[in-house]
Amino acid sequence: xxxxxxxxxxxxxxxxxxxxxxxxxxxxxxxxxxxxxxxxxxxxxxxxxxxxxxxxxxxxxxxxxxxxxxxxxxxxxxxxxxxxxxxxxxxxxxxxxxxxxxxxxxxxxxxxxxxxxxxxxxxxxxxxxxxxxxxxxxxxxxxxxxxxxxxxxxxxxxxxxxxxxxxxxxxxxxxxxxxxxxxxxxxxxxxxxxxxxxxxxxxxxxxxxxxxxxxxxxxxxxxxxxxxxxxxxxxxxxxxxxxxxxxxxxxxxxxxxxxxxxxxxxxxxxxxxxxxxxxxxxxxxxxxxxxxxxxxxxxxxxxxxxxxxxxxxxxxxxxxx
Amino acid sequence: xxxxxxxxxxxxxxxxxxxxxxxxxxxxxxxxxxxxxxxxxxxxxxxxxxxxxxxxxxxxxxxxxxxxxxxxxxxxxxxxxxxxxxxxxxxxxxxxxxxxxxxxxxxxxxxxxxxxxxxxxxxxxxxxxxxxxxxxxxxxxxxxxxxxxxxxxxxxxxxxxxxxxxxxxxxxxxxxxxxxxxxxxxxxxxxxxxxxxxxxxxxxxxxxxxxxxxxxxxxxxxxxxxxxxxxxxxxxxxxxxxxxxxxxxxxxxxxxxxxxxxxxxxxxxxxxxxxxxxxxxxxxxxxxxxxxxxxxxxxxxxxxxxxxxxxxxxxxxxxxx
Numbered sequence: 183x184x185x186x187x188x189x190x191x192x193x194x195x196x197x198x199x200x201x202x203x204x205x206x207x208x209x210x211x212x213x214x215x216x217x218x219x220x221x222x223x224x225x226x227x228x229x230x231x232x233x234x235x236x237x238x239x240x241x242x243x244x245x246x247x248x249x250x251x252x253x254x255x256x257x258x259x260x261x262x263x264x265x266x267x268x269x270x271x272x273x274x275x276x277x278x279x280x281x282x283x284x285x286x287x288x289x290x291x292x293x294x295x296x297x298x299x300x301x302x303x304x305x306x307x308x309x310x311x312x313x314x315x316x317x318x319x320x321x322x323x324x325x326x327x328x329x330x331x332x333x334x335x336x337x338x339x340x341x342x343x344x345x346x347x348x349x350x351x352x353x354x355x356x357x358x359x360x361x362x363x364x365x366x367x368x369x370x371x372x373x374x375x376x377x378x379x380x381x382x383x384x385x386x387x388x389x390x391x392x393x394x395x396x397x398x399x400x401x402x403x404x405x406x407x408x409x410x411x412x413x414x415x416x417x418x419x420x421x422x423x424x425x426x427x428x429x430x431x432x433x434x435x436x437x438x439x440x441x442x443x444x445x446x447x448x449x450x451x452x453x454x455x456x457x458x459x460x461x462x463x464x465x466x467x468x469x470x471x472x473x474x475x476x477x478x479x480x481x482x483x484x485x486x487x488x489x490x491x492x493x494x495x496x497x498x499x500x501x502x503x
Numbered sequence: 504x505x506x507x508x509x510x511x512x513x514x515x516x517x518x519x520x521x522x523x524x525x526x527x528x529x530x531x532x533x534x535x536x537x538x539x540x541x542x543x544x545x546x547x548x549x550x551x552x553x554x555x556x557x558x559x560x561x562x563x564x565x566x567x568x569x570x571x572x573x574x575x576x577x578x579x580x581x582x583x584x585x586x587x588x589x590x591x592x593x594x595x596x597x598x599x600x601x602x603x604x605x606x607x608x609x610x611x612x613x614x615x616x617x618x619x620x621x622x623x624x625x626x627x628x629x630x631x632x633x634x635x636x637x638x639x640x641x642x643x644x645x646x647x648x649x650x651x652x653x654x655x656x657x658x659x660x661x662x663x664x665x666x667x668x669x670x671x672x673x674x675x676x677x678x679x680x681x682x683x684x685x686x687x688x689x690x691x692x693x694x695x696x697x698x699x700x701x702x703x704x705x706x707x708x709x710x711x712x713x714x715x716x717x718x719x720x721x722x723x724x725x726x727x728x729x730x731x732x733x734x735x736x737x738x739x740x741x742x743x744x745x746x747x748x749x750x751x752x753x754x755x756x757x758x759x760x761x762x763x764x765x766x767x768x769x770x771x772x773x774x775x776x777x778x779x780x781x782x783x784x785x786x787x788x789x790x791x792x793x794x795x796x797x798x799x800x801x802x803x804x805x806x807x808x809x810x811x812x813x814x815x816x817x818x819x820x821x822x823x824x
Contacts, residue, residue, distance in 0.1 A: 310655045322753070326654070331647050333755020333788070334631045338647070340785035343752035345745035347669050350782050358752070359783060424666040428749065431664035431679070432643070434654020461671050462680060464661035467654070 186245035187488030219267025227280035244285035246490030248294035248483040287490040294486030296323030301489035317442035364421035369397040401447035423458020430463040441476035507566035508809030540588025548601035565606035567811030569615035608811040615807030617644030622810035638763035685742035690718040722768035744779025751784040762797035
């Protein structure tokens, strides 16, 4: 018995077939050039059909899809801001029609990240674990008492909006305080702000065109002990530590897993983040919480998507419409 | 069929008998003078037996107990810092031995507050709702997807430790940033700090012996538009708003319920707290979240205790030891 996982990203669709025990049988990555609504839906349906045809002898239990946005469990619709026409796109209905009797299960990227790590990664065996994803944006997949925290509108875990620093600043309105301050974009933005004010700084980051400056440049300069990069990264460590502390105090988890593009280069900062968090967090919970990088890397969403088929999650066609 | 609820507070034990539909049949409050461990356990067992004897014709399904601290579901033990000898007291075992075949169910005060409001109060019908209790300390009872968020060690919801303001200050180590800043004790403490620095202030609060100053005095002075009290309350509204915003962004709840001794007098500030929260919170969740006072007042824990008997919660004797 096998399960299909699909992870829809900004520039590619990852497709995989796993055994129900989680062994990878096949994986492909399809580049996405035109992120148009209906075409993207058709592409996903097409890859599921192609995978079924490629493995005609394999009994496939179902297909799970990880989407970069929100999955509305009640309707089977999705909201994905980076895909034109997916404001409230009926992905569940679309795929169920295309894939016949095969059960289709969908969830958000952040839910899939933690479910993937819980299935075959570093959260295996955990009932209470949190995946903190820091990339262009920031989100959290939260497993509490063995279930993903979904909220009333399936948008729980919007941790990029966490309020961590007074006073309120207008840019928080657009991204949220935490995401503004410590996402990949936030790192670049804060560096640009400091470049504007630190007139006597003439280090590595001054040489880069400010508009092209990315978090990666800051991490590279930090490795070289650049003073501006160090200030930016210390600033981020404080935010990451405070946010992690708040997750410890609220959820009393076994593990906080750091993932996304920024962790990556920020993985080596996890001990510093833990030290910052320990200052703020509920002191009875804190000593037993492990702060770890994800073990599935960029495949966490793909594993999570496949694991959806094996969850208690109800596949789309059985939902009340 | 009826259920017993007991709410153990700092100075009294509230005892009640409810129908399974939640109608109050009987209520008494027993003052607690000696908060000694074994004597308190014996008192609770005694009141349960007395209540059974008082209603000999009534079939009683079980007894639920709300404790001011932590209930360890795996062992049936409790940790209550205000009760001498209850660092890891086997309350479940003690009551089960004393009460014969009657199922005994125990939970923490913050879990009972939200379960009480969900049973017969303002959270009735909610699957996602949070009780923010602000009194001497601060805690949160969190209902997510219909279940109480418990965490790995039954200490989730320790929201008094939420990090909301940089930089870190040493007193946060003792109470947590949020509790230090905006609990009942925090209000008094911050007022005393301002009294020490605002030498030109000669308002209502200057007349009160600083050591005897309580949050209640500050609320009374705030009603009189006292300038110092106004500064303190505005400071608290910012913290309460930021904390509520973080609950909105993380949990996407239907309702945030404000309770505890401070709400009370702070109930009329709920619109201001909502306005502050709306600046920070995830903007898709925020418009639909109701900010409301609890409707059961000081009885929320008592109702919640009784409702434990009707929950899927496993009564003590069935736990693995």
